[in-house]
């Protein structure tokens with residue numbers, strides 16, 4: 001994060017205790033829960049797992065911990081889909097709305113738990129009829145439509161781990177993820193809608209499928225239809241509606257071992273290759289069910305809206321598994337926040353009388369910029385709780401959210417967590433915690449975090465350091481698919497026996513945590529994780545590029561933007577046209593989220609004597625700071641020249 005932003009955080013003194021009315025009705029309002037959970041965290045989680053989930057068979061041991069490998073609820077049998085759907089249809093919830101879907105061109109659909117039960121079973125039957133078996137990986141590349149959720153739950157039902165790939169990713173990114181997971185089936189749609197345009201999912205998939213030998217079957221949901229035709233390869237590609245039309249209406253949930261893989265989700269790390277984060281069944285379901293219930297204070301009457309895409313972990317844990325396990329009613333929205341107009345979110349809140357809204361700081365900053373006239377056009381009085389996730393929220397955005405969306409009455413839960421942690425880790429509990437704008441406050445009950453220096457010693461209050469989690473938790477990742485070494489290396493080597501998050505943080509005098517952003521080569525663009533090396537590989541893949549170094553730079557709306565320092569090959573002209581070509585090239589290779597905001601041409605890059613690019617200095621240059629220590633550089637003149645050139649370019 002920016003030094004100026006950090007300074008602002010250090011001066012933040014406003015506090016917001018929960019109102020008495022909110023406190024009284026909250027799912028959890030007893031502050032002693034923190035101590036009680038800390039006294040025996042294993043017993044705490046075991047009790048939650050037993051109370052919150054339905055198990056086909058009880059477990060024998062709550063935790064087996066051989067760092068860095070944890071097994072939770074060992075020997076227990078359950079099914080995630082059964083917990084999200086079947087157990088609700090036995091009750092009055094059969095006729096309760098599970099999903100309220102708002103599609104972009106005005107399409108809407110409501111699926112009750114009963115509908116979900118039927119549709120999931122039909123699709124699960126269809127998957128089985130195509131030969132998908134327990135343990136087979138199924139890739140899902142879908143727009144934000146109910147079928148994305150149905151496909152995920154159907155996979156969970158038959159024990160076939162899903163790997164959802166965000167619909168904004170490119171064909172190449174899709175192919176890489178399919179190949180790494182060795183997925184057997186792909187579920188996609190002809191297209192999706194975004195800002196009135198068709199996102200050509202099947203066409204992208206076709207490009208990917210040329211390089212994905214493991215895929216035997218492709219299932220295509222017809223979202224667009226009409227004149228929009230897609231290529232269907234005989235024997236391989238099937239229409240969703242053909243398969244499900246006559247599929248058996250019942251398909252019993254597979255009893256899964258607590259430690260059986262529920263899903264893979266690829267995320268960016270410090271190297272160019274995305275990593276397949278593994279989540280298993282019992283621990284993950286315990287983590288997301290409890291956090292959804294306590295952090296969002298979910299009640300049967302709530303209309304809950306998480307604006308994330310199911311392609312990210314936030315969608316997995318807090319659109320699908322956490323809320324549905326609690327029997328909640330969830331809004332699912334297909335489009336963009338500014339289409340057809342900038343009041344789209346507020347129109348949806350008003351239309352469905354949403355009570356809980358969970359979104360990202362980048363969206364809030366965009367809303368702030370657009371102005372409060374947009375939320376003011378709508379009745380937002382149904383809202384009772386607001387959430388934030390994905391990146392640090394700056395106090396100004398927090399206050400704007402509080403005043404203009406929450407009407408000054410809604411608690412805000414700023415939730416810190418990661419794809420790897422599976423569930424929310426540091427967060428207020430809305431009926432207990434006095435919040436401070438910009439602070440994620442305290443670890444959730446049963447979670448233990450610390451801030452360490454390079455030597456692994458805890459830092460004093462108000463000092464920055466590395467955020468670590470010091471004891472295992474049920475929803476922690478069980479590792480990286482096919483790469484155990486990288487798992488140990490990335491998360492468990494810096495501080496023995498403790499999970500290294502890759503984030504910097506500090507604690508204030510009250511013990512509140514303030515997140516300071518990533519300390520590794522991961523950048524966070526609009527709440528989406530990108531690795532600098534991923535973008536660098538995409539750039540050097542272009543024939544004009546000899547070498548590239550990518551850094552995250554401060555961006556008013558996106559939190560971070562992408563800046564690329566590029567050395568062009570002989571024979572190419574370093575001009576604006578090439579800048580645009582390269583931006584487009586990266587967007588096409590990875591996805592629009594990775595498109596660089598700035599391309600800075602340079603003759604050389606600052607390197608250490610051992611040849612390592614010094615990104616820290618590039619950040620200093622790009623953000624106009626005084627240059628840090630340059631003594632380790634092979635040639636200090638390079639960076640000085642670059643700085644002068646950059647300052648010249650900016651004017």
Ligand code: WTA
Pocket residue numbers: 267312313314388389390391392393414415416417418419420440501502503515517518524527528529
């Ligand atoms: C960042 C998203 C500050 C952080 C759930 C983390 C946050 C990365 C917050 C994980 C927050 C997420 N405050 N930073 N409330 N939430 N982050 O895996 O840097 O997509 O390491 O998971 O987002 O991103 P991921």
